[in-house]
Amino acid sequence: MDTAQFEACWHTHIRRIVAYAERHVGRDVACDIGSSTFLTAWRTWDVVPPEPLPWLISVARGHVRNHQRSLRRRGSLEQRLALLDESAFAGPDASVTATERAEALAVLAAMPEHDREALLLVAWDGLTTEQAAQVLGCRPGTLRMRLHRARARIESTSTGPALPIARSAQ
Incomplete structure (x- = not known):
């Protein structure tokens, strides 16, 4: 792993990844999505293509989906809990x-x-x-x-x- 290349990638693309995430999950979670995206990049640096932005956005998209799924499951659980509590x-x-x-x-x-x-x-x-x-x-x-x-x-x-x-x- 070339740490200098990773750092350059981070500095070049982190704002765009966070902006992408913010459009989908809001400001509160966008930085977490950005961090998770670059953690994935760090762990799999050998498969990151020379032009990393599309790949990074694709990874961020996966993290956004996971977050949204988690919110749906939590909302569903809270709804079932409320219905059970009412009944x-x-x-x-x-x-x-x-x-x-x-x-x-x-x-x-x-x-x-x-x-x-x-x-x-x-x-x-x-x-x-x-x-x-x-x-x-x-x-x-x-x-x-x-x-x-x-x-x-x-x-x-x-x-x-x-x-x-x-x-x-x-």
Whole structure:
């Protein structure tokens, strides 16, 4: 690696890479995208072409896409969490703290939809596994497997005692 060539590339193109990123992700993240782009260039300097700008923009484009995907996933998770929080009813059990509730809702929101739906049909809607399987159009054995995965996920991510949703779904 020729450090002088890399530094010259950096000084020549960093403003254009950051400007490109800023058009797509805003000022707050653009410098991070620029840094990530040049980190990629540093790590793979032997494949950077003699005219690096198009290659650098292509790499920056990939980092922009990753950032946008991350934002979409986070937004989707926050939306699911908000929907779950709105639909969760307060239980008469005083042992369910706000922290446990928030933890349970976050775990539920992060679950694959078919596992979460199976758990909620049984735990919140009070259906039997056979009834829930009928609602979801699957076999009772399939539903039991989904419940098992959902409960295992809750138990593996729980930091405290068993979460209320796991207790009520058994």
